[in-house]
Amino acid sequence: MAISCPAAAPVSGGTFTSEITIDVGSQPLGAYTLIMIFDPTVVAMNGLTGGMTDEFSGTPIANSADFPTGRVRLSAFNSSSLDVPTGVVSVATMTFDVTGAPGTSTDLGIEIQTVADTNGAPIPAGGVGCTVMVIAPGSHTLRGRIRYYTAGRPVPGAIVTVRRGMENLSEGSDAMGDYSFFGLTSADTIVEPRKNGDLRNAISVLDSTWCLQKALNLRSFTQRQELAGDVTGNGRVSVLDATLILRFRLGLITQFPITQACGIDWLFDPEPAVASNQSVVQPATSGGACAHGQIRLEPLVDSAQDQDFSAVLLGDVTGNWQASASGAGGSFSSQTPLAHEGIRLGNPVAGRRVGTLSVFINAPQPMHAFEIQLGYDPTRFRIRNVRTRRAARGALITWSDSGDGVLRIAAAAPRPIDATGPTLAVRFQALRAIRGRAAMWVEQLKRY
Secondary structure, three states, X not given: OEEOOOOXXXXXXXXXXXXXXXXXXXXXXXXXXXEEEOOOOOEEEEEEEEOOOHHHOOOOEOOHHHHHHOEEEEEEEOOOOOOOOOOEEEEEXXXXXXXXOOOOEEXXXXXXXXXXXXXXXXXXXXXXXXXXXXXXXXXXXXXXXXXXXXXOOEOOOOEEEEEEOOEEEEEEOOOOOEEEEEXXXXXXXXXXXXXXXXXXXXXXXXXXXXXXXXXXXXXXXXXXXXXXXXXXXXXXXXXXHXXXXXXXXXXXXXXXXXXXXXXXXXXXXXXXXXOOOEEEEOOEOHHHOOEOOEEEEEEEOOOEOOOOEXXXXXXXXXXXXXXXXXXXXXXXXXXXXXXXXXXXXXXXXXXXXXXXXXXXXXXXXXXXXXXXXXXXXXXXXXXXXXXXXXXXXXOEEEEEEOOOOEEEXXXXXXXXXXXXXXXXXXXXXXXXXXXXXXXXXXXXXXXX
């Protein structure tokens, strides 16, 4: 159940309407009872009508004496059909007078008492309210949303700065990616978001593979994927970008060159609704320049809604950054020795204290990249290097050895890796006698 707030902040002395909707899914809505909650010193309810959905278009049952109190109980039932309405149902529309002074605000909240289908069975529902901010006559509201460049996922925590001459206003995007500025006077206005960190493990070996394929003309990128993949900041996606992403994944570097040069982990591409006196600046990083995405309203002369941006995390060309805390890339963690389907370690072969262990990786479908974590006994081994064998010829490879028994390897290839022979060779120095495979084991395998 949700209530809408006006798109533009209402002015003191004005009026606005709010609609209540209930998302009932596939269950037909039969009846509801709720309490509408608001601050009566800021807004005064002066009218109530039914919703836009036919079965609930009649005026809900309410006591008009409650309108000035800030708690109004509404009820209605469906007497038209046992089968509809389903989905999002519009059930009521309220009219409010704005009585508060500029700068005051109130939440419009919903306390749900009953939501039932046409058979009387309860329908689970939660209430989603909104906030009304009162502004002075002649002032303006600026709103927008920040979404990820794939699938439109909301991006919270971006710092949106509005520059107006010598005045800078800043606000973080909320959990839905929304930002709002109220009470703005007419002036030249520049909107610019920035964000650092919050990678959520989105950058993976597969991103390196896609960049490698792009560099060799085996894959095409959108303009925003080009922005994400150019981690060197030289204006194009190259094998070097693929290598740097691979090294970043294993923790061999902690920042990309573009991050060091521009101080950013994210780029923001403006995609605003049309507004008066509007222009945009596209993000760009080539040639050592660091142009941040901007929306310019020069001047802002009216409220501007939907001044949106698409957010791009540098390095994430696959677009798998998630709005939840767990990213799609996964992470390594220390585990007890396990047997992993699809990977096999050969017997260590040592001669004069220097030996080789072959790694065989099989895949049920074409594989372009992989990450492996191997555990080993540091009292027996000292890792010297890791190189590709016949099956992974032509792949980019990088590895990281902690020196205390954890070896991490990542590889990316532009074409499928052959699974018919040895994939890797781990060269080691034997510190004491090697017997069988017990001195090295597989802790984790990820295939892409």
